[in-house]
Amino acid sequence: MRIVLIVNSARREIDVDPEMPVLWALRDLLGLTGTKYGCGIGACGACTVLIDGRAKRSCRVTAAGANGKQIRTIESLGPEHLHPLQRAWIGHQVPQCGYCQSGMLMAAAALLARNPHPSDAEIDAAMTNICRCGSYPRVRAAIHAASQALRDAV
Amino acid sequence: MKRRSFILGGIGLGGALIVGWGVLPPRSRLGARDTLPFVEGAVSLNGWVRIAADGTVVVAVPRSEMGQGVYTALPMLVAEELEVPLAQVRVEQAPIDAIFGNVAVLVTGLPFHPDQDGSELVRASEWIVAKLGRELGLQVTGGSTSVRDAWRPMREAGAAAREMLIAAAAKHWGAAPAQCSISNGVVRHLDGRRVSLRDLIGELREVPLPAEVRLKAVQDFILIGKPAPRLDVPDKVTGRARFGIDVRLPGMLFAALRMCPTIGGTLRSVDPSPALAVPGVVRVSTLAAAAGGAPAVAVVANSWWTAKRALDRLRIEWDEGPNSGMSSDWLLARLRGALGAEDGFTFYERGNGEAALKRAVQLVEAEYRAPHLAHAALEPINCSARFADGRLAIWAPTQVPSVLRHVAARAAGIDADKVDLTVTLLGGGFGRRLEVDFVPQAVWLARDVAPAPVQLIWSREEDTRHDFYRPAAVAKMKGGLDANGGPLAWVTKSASDAIVPQYVKRTYPALAVETPDKTTIEGLFDQPYEFPHCHCAHVTHHSPVPIGFWRSVGHSHNAFFTECFIDELAYAARRDPLDFRRRLLAHHPRHHAVLDLAAAKAQWGRVGPGRAQGIALHESFGSIVAQVAEVSLAKGKIRVHRVVAAIDCGTVVNPEIVAQQMESGIVFGLTAALYGEITISGGRVEQLSFPQYRMLMLAETPRIETHLVRRDAPPGGVGEVGTPPIAPAVANAVFRLTGRRLRSLPLRLES
Numbered sequence: 001m002r003i004v005l006i007v008n009s010a011r012r013e014i015d016v017d018p019e020m021p022v023l024w025a026l027r028d029l030l031g032l033t034g035t036k037y038g039c040g041i042g043a044c045g046a047c048t049v050l051i052d053g054r055a056k057r058s059c060r061v062t063a064a065g066a067n068g069k070q071i072r073t074i075e076s077l078g079p080e081h082l083h084p085l086q087r088a089w090i091g092h093q094v095p096q097c098g099y100c101q102s103g104m105l106m107a108a109a110a111l112l113a114r115n116p117h118p119s120d121a122e123i124d125a126a127m128t129n130i131c132r133c134g135s136y137p138r139v140r141a142a143i144h145a146a147s148q149a150l151r152d153a154v
Numbered sequence: 155m156k157r158r159s160f161i162l163g164g165i166g167l168g169g170a171l172i173v174g175w176g177v178l179p180p181r182s183r184l185g186a187r188d189t190l191p192f193v194e195g196a197v198s199l200n201g202w203v204r205i206a207a208d209g210t211v212v213v214a215v216p217r218s219e220m221g222q223g224v225y226t227a228l229p230m231l232v233a234e235e236l237e238v239p240l241a242q243v244r245v246e247q248a249p250i251d252a253i254f255g256n257v258a259v260l261v262t263g264l265p266f267h268p269d270q271d272g273s274e275l276v277r278a279s280e281w282i283v284a285k286l287g288r289e290l291g292l293q294v295t296g297g298s299t300s301v302r303d304a305w306r307p308m309r310e311a312g313a314a315a316r317e318m319l320i321a322a323a324a325k326h327w328g329a330a331p332a333q334c335s336i337s338n339g340v341v342r343h344l345d346g347r348r349v350s351l352r353d354l355i356g357e358l359r360e361v362p363l364p365a366e367v368r369l370k371a372v373q374d375f376i377l378i379g380k381p382a383p384r385l386d387v388p389d390k391v392t393g394r395a396r397f398g399i400d401v402r403l404p405g406m407l408f409a410a411l412r413m414c415p416t417i418g419g420t421l422r423s424v425d426p427s428p429a430l431a432v433p434g435v436v437r438v439s440t441l442a443a444a445a446g447g448a449p450a451v452a453v454v455a456n457s458w459w460t461a462k463r464a465l466d467r468l469r470i471e472w473d474e475g476p477n478s479g480m481s482s483d484w485l486l487a488r489l490r491g492a493l494g495a496e497d498g499f500t501f502y503e504r505g506n507g508e509a510a511l512k513r514a515v516q517l518v519e520a521e522y523r524a525p526h527l528a529h530a531a532l533e534p535i536n537c538s539a540r541f542a543d544g545r546l547a548i549w550a551p552t553q554v555p556s557v558l559r560h561v562a563a564r565a566a567g568i569d570a571d572k573v574d575l576t577v578t579l580l581g582g583g584f585g586r587r588l589e590v591d592f593v594p595q596a597v598w599l600a601r602d603v604a605p606a607p608v609q610l611i612w613s614r615e616e617d618t619r620h621d622f623y624r625p626a627a628v629a630k631m632k633g634g635l636d637a638n639g640g641p642l643a644w645v646t647k648s649a650s651d652a653i654v655p656q657y658v659k660r661t662y663p664a665l666a667v668e669t670p671d672k673t674t675i676e677g678l679f680d681q682p683y684e685f686p687h688c689h690c691a692h693v694t695h696h697s698p699v700p701i702g703f704w705r706s707v708g709h710s711h712n713a714f715f716t717e718c719f720i721d722e723l724a725y726a727a728r729r730d731p732l733d734f735r736r737r738l739l740a741h742h743p744r745h746h747a748v749l750d751l752a753a754a755k756a757q758w759g760r761v762g763p764g765r766a767q768g769i770a771l772h773e774s775f776g777s778i779v780a781q782v783a784e785v786s787l788a789k790g791k792i793r794v795h796r797v798v799a800a801i802d803c804g805t806v807v808n809p810e811i812v813a814q815q816m817e818s819g820i821v822f823g824l825t826a827a828l829y830g831e832i833t834i835s836g837g838r839v840e841q842l843s844f845p846q847y848r849m850l851m852l853a854e855t856p857r858i859e860t861h862l863v864r865r866d867a868p869p870g871g872v873g874e875v876g877t878p879p880i881a882p883a884v885a886n887a888v889f890r891l892t893g894r895r896l897r898s899l900p901l902r903l904e905s
Binding site: 017019020021023024027028029031032033034035036037038039040041043044046073074075077078082086089090093094095096097098099100101102105123124125127128129130131132133134135136137138139140 | 219220221222223383384386387388389390391392393394395396397399400402408433456457458459460463530531532533534579580581582583584611613614810814817818819820821822843844845849850851852853855857858
C-alpha cells in the first residue's frame with residue numbers, strides 16, 4: 001500500500017505493509033536511525049516521535065495510521081540550530097549510553113510545547129520513558145533549564 | 155583445597171608453560187607506529203596516538219563506550235600529558251592488539267583480601283598475572299577497570315607523543331629541543347614562533363619514539379581532576395550517535411529469531427513455508443546453540459518488522475529437554491540444601507571464626523537471599539555481519555572485541571585475522587555485552603545470505619528470556635559480639651553458581667577448568683570491618699540457568715548481605731548503626747572518612763516525621779562508597795526520597811563523570827532492590843519485557859547527591875561502585891522505619 005508520511009517537513013511516499021509500525025518505516029525504509037527500538041510494545045519510549053505535534057510511541061502507530069500526518073523525529077528537533085532542550089541536555093550532561101535519549105528528548109519537547117513551564121510533578125507525570133543508565137535526575141534538571149531558557153527568550 | 159595452594163599452584167602452572175619467560179621484562183604497552191591502521195596524510199606516533207592530516211589528535215580507545223564515559227576519561231589521560239585541550243582530540247575505537255589488553259581486570263580478579271595488600275604473596279601474584287595479562291591481550295571493558303588499566307599506558311603514550319612533537323618542532327626550526335615547548339595544543343619556540351601540529355606531520359614521520367618518558371606530577375595536572383564535558387554527548391542529543399542497531403550497509407537484510415524458551419531444550423522441527431510466503435522474506439534458518447546461547451529459528455527479510463512478523467507465523471516444535479520441571483522455588487531449595495550440606499571453599503580465614511562464635515556474648519544469625527536478575531540494556535542484543543571476498547566483517551556493540559573475534563572466527567571456520575570487527579557504541583552493557591552468544595548466530599546468518607550483509611536483532615522478549623542472569627544466591631550469616639557489644643567473629647557461608655568457570659567454558663572451552671571464583675564471594679570475605687575472627691566460605695552449586703556478570707557482579711548481592719547484617723549487629727549491640735560501623739573501622743581511615751562524609755552531608759539522624767535513614771558502606775573495584783538513603787512508606791510501598799553518596803575513588807579523572815556514574819549505579823541498584831526479580835517456571839524464564847521486569851521511572855527516582863573524598867592514590871573504579879550500597883541502605887532505612895528486617899531481594903513489605 002502506498003502511504004504518504006510528512007517526515008521532518010519532507011513528503012515521503014513509501015510502498016509498505018499498512019500495518020508496519022512507523023518506527024520500522026523510519027528506521028528500515030527511510031534510513032532515519034535516530035529513533036530507537038527498545039521493546040516494541042510501547043513500554044519504554046525509546047521510539048518516541050512527534051505525530052502532529054503529540055508525543056507518540058512509534059512502535060504502536062501503524063504506517064496506515066500515520067498516513068498524511070506530520071512526523072517529527074530527533075533528526076529535526078533543532079534542524080537549524082540546537083533546540084533549547086538539546087542545549088540543556090548538553091549543559092547538564094544528561095546522556096550516558098544515550099540510547100534512550102532520542103525518545104526522552106522528543107517526549108520532553110512535546111511536554112514543553114503544551115506546558116512551557118512544568119512543575120516537578122508535571123515532569124514526573126509526562127516523562128515515562130525508561131532510561132537504564134539512570135539519567136533521570138539530569139533529565140529533570142535539564143527540562144527545567146530548557147524551560148527557563150524559553151522563559152528568558154520571550 | 156586450601157586457597158593458598160590453589161593460587162600458587164595456578165600461577166606455577168602458568169609460569170611453567172614458558173620456561174625462563176618469568177625473568178624477561180613485561181611487554182611494553184606503548185605500541186609502534188604501525189599498531190594503528192594506516193591513514194593517508196596522517197602520522198601515528200605510537201599505538202595510541204595519531205596526528206590527523208588536519209592536525210587533530212586522534213586517540214585510540216580500546217574500551218567500549220557504554221555510557222560510563224570512557225570515550226572522554228581515557229582521552230583525557232593522553233591529552234593531559236600531550237598538553238592539548240580535549241576539544242582538539244577525536245576518539246577512535248582501537249583495533250585489536252596485545253598492547254590494548256586489559257591487564258587490570260585480571261590482576262584485580264585475584265582472590266586476595268584488601269588487608270593483604272603489599273604482602274609477598276600478593277605482590278608476586280600480581281606481578282606474574284600482570285605480565286601474563288600483557289601477553290594475553292584480552293580486550294575487555296568490565297570490572298570498572300578502564301581508567302585503572304589505562305592510567306599508566308595512556309599517560310605514557312601521551313608523554314611519548316609530546317616528546318616527539320618537541321623533537322619534530324626542533325627539527326622544523328633547526329633549534330634545540332629545549333627551546334621548544336607545547337602547551338594548550340600550541341607548539342612554540344622560545345622566541346615566540348608557533349607551528350601547528352598539521353605543519354609538523356612531515357617531521358613527525360622522521361623523529362624516533364622516545365626511549366623513556368617522564369610523567370607529570372599530580373600538582374601539574376591541568377585536565378585530570380576537573381569536570382570536562384563528555385565528547386560523546388553532542389551526537390547523543392541529535393540522533394547522530396550510531397549504536398550497533400544503527401549500522402546500515404548497502405543491501406542490508408534484517409533477521410529476527412526465536413530461541414528455545416525452555417532452558418536446555420532443543421529444536422525438534424519447524425516448517426519454514428508460512429514465513430517464506432510473506433513478501434520480503436528471504437530465508438528461514440535454523441541456528442545451533444553456541445557460546446552459551448540457545449538453539450534458534452531465524453527469519454531474514456528486507457525489514458526487521460517483516461522478519462519478525464513472518465517469524466510469528468511459524469509453528470516451531472521444541473524438545474523441552476531435561477529442565478522442563480525447573481522452577482525458582484526448586485532452585486532455591488537446592489541452593490539451600492547445598493549450603494547446609496557442604497563446607498564450600500574457604501576464601502578467607504582470620505583467627506578461628508567458629509570457635510569465637512561459641513564464646514560470643516551475643517550471637518546473631520540470619521539467612522539472606524537474592525534472586526536472578528536480567529541486564530535489560532535498552533538496546534536489544536544485535537549484531538551485523540557480512541561474508542564477502544573470503545573475509546568476515548562484523549559490527550557489534552560488545553565489551554569484548556578480542557573474545558568476539560575469536561568466537562566469530564571459530565563459528566565461521568576461518569582464521570581470526572580474516573575477521574574485521576567494528577565496535578560500535580553500546581546502548582548499555584552492564585555485563586551483558588561481555589557475552590558473545592549472539593555472534594555465531596549472526597555469522598551463520600551472514601553465511602546463509604552471503605554476500606549480503608545481515609543485521610540480527612533480538613526482540614525485547616528474547617533479550618529478557620535469554621540473558622545470562624545475575625546468579626541467585628543464599629547466605630548464612632553469623633556474627634558474634636563480645637561483652638561490650640564489640641566485634642568478635644564474622645562467619646559467612648554462601649551458595650550460588652559461579653560465573654567465571656561458566657564464562658570460560660562458553661568462550662574458550664579448551665581452557666575450561668573448575669576454579670574457585672572470587673566473584674561468588676566478593677563483598678562478603680573482603681569487607682573491612684575489624685572482627686578478630688573471620689571465616690568466609692562459598693559453596694558453588696551448579697544449576698542449568700545461564701549466569702553472567704551483572705553490574706558490580708558478586709558485590710551486587712553480597713553488599714546487601716554484608717551491610718544489612720552489620721546493621722543487625724549494630725542493633726543487637728544497641729548502638730547507632732553509624733557509630734557501630736565507625737568503631738569497627740579504627741584501622742581503616744579511608745573507609746572511616748567516606749562513611750563520615752556521607753553521614754555529615756546527609757545530616758545523619760535528622761529526618762522529618764514518617765521518614766527514616768539507612769546507611770551502607772561498601773568497597774568494590776578499588777573504590778569505597780557510602781550511601782545514606784532517606785525512605786518513607788506510601789500505601790505499603792517503599793519510597794526513596796534522597797540518596798547522599800560519598801566516594802573515595804583515589805585520583806578523580808573527571809568528577810562530572812564520577813557523579814554521573816554514582817547516579818547511574820544508584821538508579822540501577824535501586825531498580826533491582828525494589829523490583830528486580832527473574833523467576834523460572836516450567837524451565838522457562840517467566841518475564842518477557844518491561845511490564846513484567848519493571849524498571850525504575852523518573853517519578854520514582856530520588857534526589858541524588860555525590861560528594862568526593864579527594865586523594866592522590868591511583869584511580870579506583872567508578873562504573874559499578876555506586877550499585878552495591880543502595881539496596882542495604884534502603885533496607886536498613888526500612889528497618890529503622892518499620893522494625894521489619896527484609897533479608898530477601900527485591901525488598902517487599904507485603905509478604
